Amino acid sequence: MKIALGTVGLDNAFLEQVERESGEDLSRCYQCGNCSGSCPVSFAMEIPVSQVIRFVQLGQEQTVLQANSMWLCVSCLQCQARCPKCLDPSKVMEALRRLSLRQGKRPVALAQVPDGFLERSPQQAVVAGFRKLIA
Amino acid sequence: MTSIPYYPGCTLNTVAKGFDQSARQSLQLLGVELAELAQWNCCGACYPLTPNNVIGLTGPTNVLIQSQKAGGTVSTLCSFCYNTLKRTNLVMKEDVSRRTVVNDFLGTTYEGEAEVLHLLEVIRDRIGFAELKKRVKRDLKKLRVAAYYGCTLLRPKAVAIDGSESPRIFEDFLETIGCGAVEFPNRGECCGAHLAMSNEEVVVRLSGAVVASAQAFGAELIATTCPLCFFNLERSQKHALEETGETATLPVLYFTQLLGLALGIAEEELSLDGNLVDPRPALEAKGIVECVVREA
Numbered sequence: 001m002k003i004a005l006g007t008v009g010l011d012n013a014f015l016e017q018v019e020r021e022s023g024e025d026l027s028r029c030y031q032c033g034n035c036s037g038s039c040p041v042s043f044a045m046e047i048p049v050s051q052v053i054r055f056v057q058l059g060q061e062q063t064v065l066q067a068n069s070m071w072l073c074v075s076c077l078q079c080q081a082r083c084p085k086c087l088d089p090s091k092v093m094e095a096l097r098r099l100s101l102r103q104g105k106r107p108v109a110l111a112q113v114p115d116g117f118l119e120r121s122p123q124q125a126v127v128a129g130f131r132k133l134i135a
Numbered sequence: 136m137t138s139i140p141y142y143p144g145c146t147l148n149t150v151a152k153g154f155d156q157s158a159r160q161s162l163q164l165l166g167v168e169l170a171e172l173a174q175w176n177c178c179g180a181c182y183p184l185t186p187n188n189v190i191g192l193t194g195p196t197n198v199l200i201q202s203q204k205a206g207g208t209v210s211t212l213c214s215f216c217y218n219t220l221k222r223t224n225l226v227m228k229e230d231v232s233r234r235t236v237v238n239d240f241l242g243t244t245y246e247g248e249a250e251v252l253h254l255l256e257v258i259r260d261r262i263g264f265a266e267l268k269k270r271v272k273r274d275l276k277k278l279r280v281a282a283y284y285g286c287t288l289l290r291p292k293a294v295a296i297d298g299s300e301s302p303r304i305f306e307d308f309l310e311t312i313g314c315g316a317v318e319f320p321n322r323g324e325c326c327g328a329h330l331a332m333s334n335e336e337v338v339v340r341l342s343g344a345v346v347a348s349a350q351a352f353g354a355e356l357i358a359t360t361c362p363l364c365f366f367n368l369e370r371s372q373k374h375a376l377e378e379t380g381e382t383a384t385l386p387v388l389y390f391t392q393l394l395g396l397a398l399g400i401a402e403e404e405l406s407l408d409g410n411l412v413d414p415r416p417a418l419e420a421k422g423i424v425e426c427v428v429r430e431a
Binding site for chain 1: 149183185186188191215290325330331341344365366
């Protein structure tokens with residue numbers, strides 16, 4: 001993916017919003033990449049978690065919110081456990097999900113949930129799935 | 136008979152009844168009654184990670200308040216419930232501003248007094264592994280069982296059931312009841328969790344890696360503490376069966392079903408028959424349960 005950086009699209013308000021929402025100080029991140037390395041879902045993410053944080057630092061709202069990364073984050077907390085700066089990337093991902101959901105952007109509509117899933121799956125999957133992806 | 140407050144949670148009340156029943160029966164045999172909370176609601180399944188999502192704390196706080204009324208301790212079986220209740224309890228104990236909002240909203244004065252215990256902790260700390268060993272009635276023949284912790288028993292560190300990097304509680308439990316515990320590399324890796332609802336291919340890959348890792352370390356069966364892990368570990372194998380013709384499968388059981396077997400509960404009472412990957416052939420091959428002829 002080609003990445004162009006510049007002042008175009010730079011949005012400090014977005015960075016502040018993500019910091020307020022997540023409760024995390026993103027200036028702590030020095031891009032060591034431990035989070036992306038330990039993330040079990042990196043292989044499927046359009047932008048790995050360390051780069052998501054970088055884009056947020058740079059105020060690149062659209063780049064971050066259009067990527068599938070936040071929706072694939074499973075909140076397993078491997079990133080949080082590995083971060084040498086005690087940052088919790090899982091909270092940043094959750095903040096991005098919530099900002100998107102509030103704008104009505106969600107990755108799955110209820111109608112797309114696989115046939116029969118709601119009947120046979122554990123309730124916890126449905127409740128967690130709704131909270132992370134729909135509600 | 137002593138009694139300990141018990142929070143089953145939604146899933147154990149519905150699709151994972153075998154988990155709930157095997158725990159109640161087994162603990163009864165160990166002299167502990169799991170006393171279900173008189174009133175309870177869903178914990179929310181996942182701890183609300185963002186600090187301003189205070190409303191997400193009210194559900195689990197309600198459960199904690201009920202636990203406090205019931206005696207001050209609450210035991211859980213489901214990993215999600217354990218994690219959500221324990222993390223919420225930490226907030227209620229330590230974060231004055233969020234605690235105030237939650238209490239004002241609920242009209243309560245709760246300050247994190249309840250103690251949240253996973254059933255494995257109840258067995259280790261309240262009953263004791265030495266005592267458990269004395270109660271074992273059926274020889275599990277060193278069945279090689281992979282102790283799968285998953286994410287929420289181990290992370291974050293502040294609520295980990297044991298050392299979050301090198302836990303032993305699950306393996307020690309399995310060895311106490313006569314299994315040969317298999318400590319395998321992916322024991323703390325994610326199964327794919329709620330992505331079962333949206334991205335099955337990711338779940339198949341993550342759960343598949345857990346199964347492959349357990350298999351590579353010689354496991355004959357995987358033990359879990361979480362109905363969602365159970366669901367994902369089984370389904371990923373079914374998927375592999377359908378997609379690739381891969382036939383090597385590894386059955387999955389809840390740790391309480393193995394406990395029930397060890398304590399001598401009849402296998403018909405332990406819901407061993409509803410699995411996608413039938414655990415009975417593995418148990419029969421070891422001579423743990425009697426061989427029966429059944430239709431394929």
